[in-house]
């Protein structure tokens with residue numbers, strides 16, 4: 001039996017193809033597509049920036065949802081939602097992205113996974129396609145009837161938020177993993193001191 005999730009992947013591809021080549025799909029292009037890119041972005045790095053650019057090549061507008069927005073000053077979630085918005089915004093500008101096509105929205109976690117998608121919807125403007133590689137995120141949106149696409153990975157070994165946090169704690173080079181203005185901002189807020197004072201994550205620290 002075919003995987004029932006396939007139909008949502010195909011629906012997303014259809015929508016994107018129609019937007020790219022309207023004549024092949026009946027000639028009308030009176031719709032706009034928004035893509036949701038969701039993550040903790042602790043912090044937003046060059047891999048995230050490259051994904052955002054790819055998404056903006058497929059859709060008209062991107063909704064960048066900053067998940068776990070209520071967490072900050074912990075080893076795995078050191079930056080506040082406001083700081084993460086600042087970092088993402090500066091990175092997108094450095095990457096030449098037109099911010100008129102980007103909406104950045106903080107989304108707090110909720111204790112029950114089954115209601116989380118509705119919760120995300122109340123915080124975000126309407127979106128059509130979800131981009132994520134996170135299995136739980138993908139499952140929850142697919143089950144809610146959303147069209148979900150995997151986002152391309154850019155040098156995952158190198159561009160990783162956990163790796164950046166580790167290097168900040170150990171005062172090793174992390175600047176090359178984020179955009180120039182993001183690095184300047186992270187210096188401004190003295191992220192190295194914050195990360196080393198907070199310390200390394202323990203097994204107990206867990207965010208959904």
Ligand code: NAD
Nearest residue numbers: 039040041047067068109110116133134153154156159208
């Ligand atoms: P993340 O910041 O780790 O990653 C965001 C996205 O970027 C992921 O799709 C990841 O695959 C991608 N990425 C990372 N490095 C990359 C690279 N080098 N190249 C390309 N792509 C790269 O965030 P996440 O863990 O995916 O965030 C999920 C959010 O959803 C969390 O905030 C989580 O708490 C939230 N969530 C909440 C609930 C709930 O509240 N019940 C349920 C599910 C998920």
